[in-house]
Amino acid sequence: xxxxxxxxxxxxxxxxxxxxxxxxxxxxxxxxxxxxxxxxxxxxxxxxxxxxxxxxxxxxxxxxxxxxxxxxxxxxxxxxxxxxxxxxxxxxxxxxxxxxxxxxxxxxxxxxxxxxxxxxxxxxxxxxxxxxxxxxxxxxxxxxxxxxxxxxxxxxxxxxxxxxxxxxxxxxxxxxxxxxxxxxxxxxxxxxxxxxxxxxxxxxxxxxxxxxxxxxxxxxxxxxxxxxxxxxxxxxxxxxxxxxxxxxxxxxxxxxxxxxxxxxxxxxxxxxxxxxxxxxxxxxxxxxxxxxxxxxxxxxxxxxxxxxxxxxxxxxxxxxxxxxxxxxxxxxxxxxxxxxxxxxxxxxxxxxxxxxxxxxxxxxxxxxxxxxxxxxxxxxxxxxxxxxxxxxxxxxxxxxxxxxxxxxxxxxxxxxxxxxxxxxxxxxxxxxxxxxxxxxxxxxxxxxxxxxxxxxxxxxxxxxxxxxxxxxxxxxxxxxxxxxxxxxxxxxxxxxxxxxxxxxxxxxxxxxxxxxxxxxxxxx
Amino acid sequence: xxxxxxxxxxxxxxxxxxxxxxxxxxxxxxxxxxxxxxxxxxxxxxxxxxxxxxxxxxxxxxxxxxxxxxxxxxxxxxxxxxxxxxxxxxxxxxxxxxxxxxxxxxxxxxxxxxxxxxxxxxxxxxxxxxxxxxxxxxxxxxxxxxxxxxxxxxxxxxxxxxxxxxxxxxxxxxxxxxxxxxxxxxxxxxxxxxx
Numbered sequence: 001x002x003x004x005x006x007x008x009x010x011x012x013x014x015x016x017x018x019x020x021x022x023x024x025x026x027x028x029x030x031x032x033x034x035x036x037x038x039x040x041x042x043x044x045x046x047x048x049x050x051x052x053x054x055x056x057x058x059x060x061x062x063x064x065x066x067x068x069x070x071x072x073x074x075x076x077x078x079x080x081x082x083x084x085x086x087x088x089x090x091x092x093x094x095x096x097x098x099x100x101x102x103x104x105x106x107x108x109x110x111x112x113x114x115x116x117x118x119x120x121x122x123x124x125x126x127x128x129x130x131x132x133x134x135x136x137x138x139x140x141x142x143x144x145x146x147x148x149x150x151x152x153x154x155x156x157x158x159x160x161x162x163x164x165x166x167x168x169x170x171x172x173x174x175x176x177x178x179x180x181x182x183x184x185x186x187x188x189x190x191x192x193x194x195x196x197x198x199x200x201x202x203x204x205x206x207x208x209x210x211x212x213x214x215x216x217x218x219x220x221x222x223x224x225x226x227x228x229x230x231x232x233x234x235x236x237x238x239x240x241x242x243x244x245x246x247x248x249x250x251x252x253x254x255x256x257x258x259x260x261x262x263x264x265x266x267x268x269x270x271x272x273x274x275x276x277x278x279x280x281x282x283x284x285x286x287x288x289x290x291x292x293x294x295x296x297x298x299x300x301x302x303x304x305x306x307x308x309x310x311x312x313x314x315x316x317x318x319x320x321x322x323x324x325x326x327x328x329x330x331x332x333x334x335x336x337x338x339x340x341x342x343x344x345x346x347x348x349x350x351x352x353x354x355x356x357x358x359x360x361x362x363x364x365x366x367x368x369x370x371x372x373x374x375x376x377x378x379x380x381x382x383x384x385x386x387x388x389x390x391x392x393x394x395x396x397x398x399x400x401x402x403x404x405x406x407x408x409x410x411x412x413x414x415x416x417x418x419x420x421x422x423x424x425x426x427x428x429x430x431x432x433x434x435x436x437x438x439x440x441x442x443x444x445x446x447x448x449x450x451x452x453x454x455x456x457x458x459x460x461x462x463x464x465x466x467x468x469x470x471x472x473x474x475x476x477x478x479x480x481x482x483x484x485x486x487x488x489x490x491x492x493x494x495x496x497x498x499x500x501x502x503x504x505x506x507x508x509x510x511x512x513x514x515x516x517x518x519x520x521x522x523x524x
Numbered sequence: 525x526x527x528x529x530x531x532x533x534x535x536x537x538x539x540x541x542x543x544x545x546x547x548x549x550x551x552x553x554x555x556x557x558x559x560x561x562x563x564x565x566x567x568x569x570x571x572x573x574x575x576x577x578x579x580x581x582x583x584x585x586x587x588x589x590x591x592x593x594x595x596x597x598x599x600x601x602x603x604x605x606x607x608x609x610x611x612x613x614x615x616x617x618x619x620x621x622x623x624x625x626x627x628x629x630x631x632x633x634x635x636x637x638x639x640x641x642x643x644x645x646x647x648x649x650x651x652x653x654x655x656x657x658x659x660x661x662x663x664x665x666x667x668x669x670x671x672x673x674x675x676x677x678x679x680x681x682x683x684x685x686x687x688x689x690x691x692x693x694x695x696x697x698x699x700x701x702x703x704x705x706x707x708x709x710x711x712x713x714x715x716x717x718x719x
Contacts, residue, residue: 052701055688160708161716168719196707206703316718317542321698323713355698359687367602367679368663375687376605379543379697441719 003228005037010262012037013515014249015269016235016278019092020504021488022269023213024143027221028512034519036227037261038218039251041270042089044231047215050204054356057203061095063088065406067273071396072418074450078364083415084304085453086271090231091214093271093455094501095204098326099182099211100349101146102498103137106130107336108389111494114336115343121391121420122301126493127465127474136506144183144211144505145190157186160197160323165314165382165441166350167328172440173433177331183502184210184324192216197323199352233259234408238266238282238291238484246291246484252408265515265524269487269508272302272457276398276490277413279461279471292461292478297470299398302415303459303495306346306388306423308431309449311353311362312438313377320352320382327352327382333433334497342425344389346497348434351385358383361452374447382438386430387456390495391420398460427451456500461490475514476507483524487511541712543697545607577614584618586625587634592617594638595678597654601662602679603686605695612692616685620678630677637674641665 005012013029015022018040026036042061051057062085069075069083086093107114109126117123141149148156157180159167167178184201185194195209208215221227232254239247239260248262268275276299282291290298320327327350334345353361355378363371396418400411419427435446464470467479476491478484487508489500496503518524577583584592592614599613624631638653644665645653656662669675686692693700702708 052703055684158714160713164714164716164719195709196703197709197713198703198707200702316716317540317697318716319543319697319699319712322702322708322711355693355696356684356688360683365679369604372604375696376607379545 002222003225005035005228007259008262010248011035011264012262013265013267014039014261014263015267015487016249017041017092017269017271017274017488018090018213018218018229019087019269019271019488020094020097020213020501021508022267023091023094023217023221024505024508025267025269025487025512026227027217028509029516030221030224030226032512032516034226034516036221037263038227038229039233039235039249039261040090040092040229040231041234041274042087042092042231044090044229045095045204045214047204047206047208050206052198052200052203052206054200054203054354061087061089061204066404066412068401068412068414069417070414071416075417075453078450079453082453083417084273084457085455086273086457089214090218090229091212094212095214096202096455097212097501098202098351098499099184099324100326100329100499101141101144101149101181101183101502102329102347104130104133104496104498104503105334108494108496108498111344118343118391118422120393121422122394123392124462124464124469124493126463128463132474133503133506133510136510137502139509140502140505143216143509144502145185145192146181146183146502147186148179148181152189154189155186156180157182157184157195157324158197160327161318162320162323162327162350162352162382165318166330166384166437169437169441170328170330173436175330175332175437178328179331180326180329182324182326190216195324199321199323199325199354201325235270235278236281236408236410238268238278240284240286240291240481242286244286244481246481256408265483265485265519267485267487268461271488272460272490273398273413273415275486275488276460277400277410280398280400281410287480292471292480292484294480295464295468295470297462297464299460300394300396301392301459301462302396302398302417302457303390303392303492304417304454305390305456305495305497306386306419306426307451307454308386308427309351309361309384309452310431310434311358311374311381311383311447311449312434312443313374313445313447314380314382314438315442315444317379318382319379321354325352326350330437333430340429342422342429343391344422344426344497346386346388346426346430348430348437349385349387351383353383362447362449364450374445382443384434386427386434387497387499388423388426388430389497390423392459392462392494393418393420456489456495458489458492458495458500461486462493463491464493476511485511485515540715540717543694543699545695545697547609547695577611577618579610579614583614584621586621586631591635591638592621594642594652594654595620595634597662598641598666598678599682599686601659601666603682604659607695608692612686612689615689615691616682619685620681633674633677637669637672640674641669644668
């Protein structure tokens with residue numbers, strides 16, 4: 001059932017973006033009878049387009065429109081135009097995500113109260129608590145088929161070689177919480193097949209075993225007859241009326257022609273760089289700082305997790321690329337414990353890189369025998385990604401370039417990031433622990449890698465109880481514009497140490513319930 | 525790629541399915557002389573699909589053999605893998621020749637860069653760079669020019685030119701695309717036997 005809505009139909013909800021936030025929100029609204037137009041900047045790929053080839057898929061699906069890395073992080077040198085690694089396509093970054101589905105911990109919603117004031121950080125409590133989101137975590141885990149979740153009933157993913165090496169080392173150093181909650185089918189689920197241990201999860205799951213809105217939420221939404229998906233439709237600005245309510249979204253189609261889609265409600269879910277960028281680009285005489293930006297917090301508090309990576313060379317072959325890309329996840333270090341010298345905590349997430357990416361990320365700019373003597377042992381390697389809490393800092397931000405424009409005529413975004421010393425301590429602690437875990441099973445060489453461009457982007461339109469501290473309220477609704485919502489990870493007030501997708505999905509389900517209710521009550 | 529110790533699900537204690545990393549040259553010669561070559565193409569693509577390549581004027585018609593020889597030596601010094609034949613490095617460098625044909629600025633960058641490298645080599649060692657015997661001497665010359673656009677151009681291109689070459693992957697024990705073989709669910713995803 002393909003529904004078409006007219007541009008001047010002002011009864012629809014317009015959602016910008018079709019990833020974890022936008023795609024889920026669209027389906028959840030559609031299931032409640034709400035009419036939706038999805039504007040997606042990228043193309044509509046299918047499983048046939050997915051290749052088991054790291055660089056081919058990078059070039060095919062990545063968001064490669066120009067961006068600038070700025071600030072104190074090493075990306076200014078190593079990845080000057082690739083601050084973040086996300087997807088431009090229907091399904092957004094749920095095509096690329098690793099599938100790790102970790103809940104936030106209760107304290108993650110109250111970091112300001114629990115941690116106290118932290119110097120040169122901008123930490124704030126969420127306006128919601130764990131108890132508010134817990135039922136939606138259950139719904140999200142059930143929807144996504146998360147392994148080892150009571151809500152889904154899905155058993156654990158069978159352990160591959162990479163998992164076994166990491167889990168054995170973790171146990172030897174005394175770690176107890178070795179987990180693997182992933183949104184990929186350990187058994188057939190929701191009309192999708194079980195994982196075949198193909199690898200290349202982050203290149204788009206070739207068989208659709210890993211949850212992605214591309215082949216779950218989006219087709220289900222379209223099947224209701226309430227949703228129209230418009231791919232290759234780049235949102236340029238959100239317009240508003242004199243009362244300060246959003247009236248619709250101006251967008252460019254694949255040929256560069258501009259259209260204005262009227263809307264009853266606008267929901268922004270373009271990831272934490274594009275979402276604030278769209279609000280800033282929607283500045284008007286009434287809202288000169290950008291839409292929904294009376295607090296000045298739009299684009300601020302950019303978080304992407306305190307990260308680092310490392311490879312270990314083992315005495316026997318591992319073939320880490322064989323099987324599901326996420327190996328064992330060590331959860332013993334995630335609970336806050338300031339005796340370690342930092343706030344928050346981290347996960348050690350086994351994450352397989354294939355040979356081409358290992359060569360590119362192990363030591364950017366590296367060469368010579370120190371480099372090649374490690375790579376010669378690719379088949380003996382295990383690899384970890386440290387995922388730690390990243391503290392909000394106001395100076396870490398998305399801003400607009402003063403003169404340089406992209407192919408749509410929009411100012412290109414500048415992504416400014418300088419890690420807080422707390423972030424550096426987390427990364428260093430994680431790398432030291434990984435070394436112990438690896439050496440416990442006889443690893444002969446461990447090579448620390450700098451963080452590669454993150455797919456976790458959060459915080460740039462954050463939730464706050466008070467309008468002056470953030471951009472949206474507890475429902476993701478803009479403090480300043482009643483019928484404008486933020487529906488992606490940019491509404492996060494803290495980053496926690498968890499991969500963000502599960503929380504984005506839980507918030508989207510909760511938001512859909514709220515929006516549909518308010519529409520029924522004519523409050524929106 | 526070849527395998528040894530093939531996993532048989534019926535065996536009680538299967539051993540790990542290992543990837544043979546050495547090129548099987550004698551076997552290749554044998555296969556090429558028989559009707560088995562066609563059959564083997566699907567099984568052993570890496571052994572049969574890598575024709576010999578050289579830093580000669582045929583492979584580098586724009587840059588020419590002397591410059592190509594310098595670049596090849598440089599490529600081997602940047603990413604030294606003693607188990608790899610020259611042909612992999614030539615394959616990684618060949619695209620520069622194609623680009624230089626239509627990009628005079630690139631052509632100039634490469635020839636000027638190689639000239640500078642050779643001049644430094646002559647001054648310190650009285651030989652062209654590629655003719656210097658000791659790897660450590662050549663590496664020291666490269667380190668001295670690490671920040672130049674010439675160096676960065678060659679180094680950056682090699683990371684993908686070399687390691688994204690499917691023919692080279694088995695030399696590192698990496699198997700590449702797996703979905704067409706049904707993934708690893710029944711091909712050793714969990715066959716680790718040494719812990």
